[in-house]
Amino acid sequence: MRIVAISDLHVDRSxxxxxxxxxxxxxxxxxxxEVFIVAGDLSPSPQRIGEVLGAWAGLAPLCLFVPGNHDLWLLPKERKAGITSWEKYGQVLPEVCAREGFHYLPGRPMVWRGVGFVGTMGWFDYSLRDRSLDGQIPWEAYxxxxxxxxxxxxxxxxxxEASDREVTLAMAEELEAGLxxxxxxxxxxxxxxTHHLPFEDLLPSEEKGPLAKQFCWGxxxxxxxxxxxxxxxxVGHL
Structure with missing residues (x-):
């Protein structure tokens, strides 16, 4: 099965x-x-996400979407309306995908041509941080x-309206429930x-940079x- 996957285009940046x-x-x-997977970080704007997915609809018999953290950022009008990132993740973006011919994978695992597909955005709990810096970077900074x-x-x-740890637990539970x-x-x-990394081995492989840059690994x-x-x-992972 030929699968093409992309992520992190950040189409609004330039x-x-x-x-x-x-x-x-x-x-x-x-x-x-046969399968085209968009693994997140297109835009904080649901309208813009819809435009992009609409431009890609039909590029494969099966088109899947998993959002990234930047897709869950709130626009000023969303914040003013009291919308949370949970609502965007569980309601707004699934509706966008349905309109544009993409299957929204989080919470909606599926089998296609004998292969199972499951997904979650993921999140972070600082467990992938550079632990050699624990004496220099306080836990409170994370x-x-x-x-x-x-x-x-x-x-x-x-x-x-939850801690990073609580969001991460919810995402891990979503992934396991799908499996x-x-x-x-x-x-x-x-x-x-997943949009977020599940293994330390997937962290940037280049030589460690400045302390502040390594802080971001968490x-x-x-x-x-x-x-x-x-x-x-x-399971294989993308």
Whole structure:
């Protein structure tokens, strides 16, 4: 089965990023995949996400979407209306996907041509942090999402009304629930899609940079996601 997956285009950041929408459509059409997976971080704007997904609809027989953290940031009008990131994750974005011909994977595992697909955005609980720096970077800095001049902006723009640990637990539980739903169906191969990293081995491989840069590793994912995946040997991960 040919699967094409992309993430982190951040189409609102620059004209160059916006231009990638057409470029991706052209490239994916040439590759002719059976499954096209968009694994998050398109835009904080549901309208813009819909426009992008609409431009990509039909590029594969099966098109899947898993949001990223930036897709869950709240626009000023959403914040004013009292919308939370939970609502955006569980209600707003699934509706956008349904309109644009994409299957919203979180909480909606599926089997297609004998392969199971399951997904969650994931989140972070600082378990992937560089532990060699624990003597220099206090735990409270991770909880604040801020160290020296570095701000991890999820604290500023997402609104869960829950701690990072609680959000991460909910995402890990969502992932495991999806895998359990597929098990009784006798699926021998599964593809799990997460936006956040589930394993330390997936962290940037280049030499360690400045201390503040390494601080950001604590916000790239959670070992809890990896623990769930390792419990299902028939799973491959994207």
């Amino acid at each position: 004209k160059a990023n916006a231009a990638t929408v057409a470029a991706v459509a052209e490239e994916v059409a040439c590759l002719q995949p 909880e604040r999402n801020r160290y020296r001049y570095i701000h991890w902006n999820d604290r500023r723009y997402a609104r869960w 359990k739903q597929l098990e009784p169906r006798g699926v021998q191969r599964m593809v799990a899609v 916000f790239l994912g959670s070992a809890l996601l990896g623990k769930v995946l390792l419990g299902y040997p028939q």
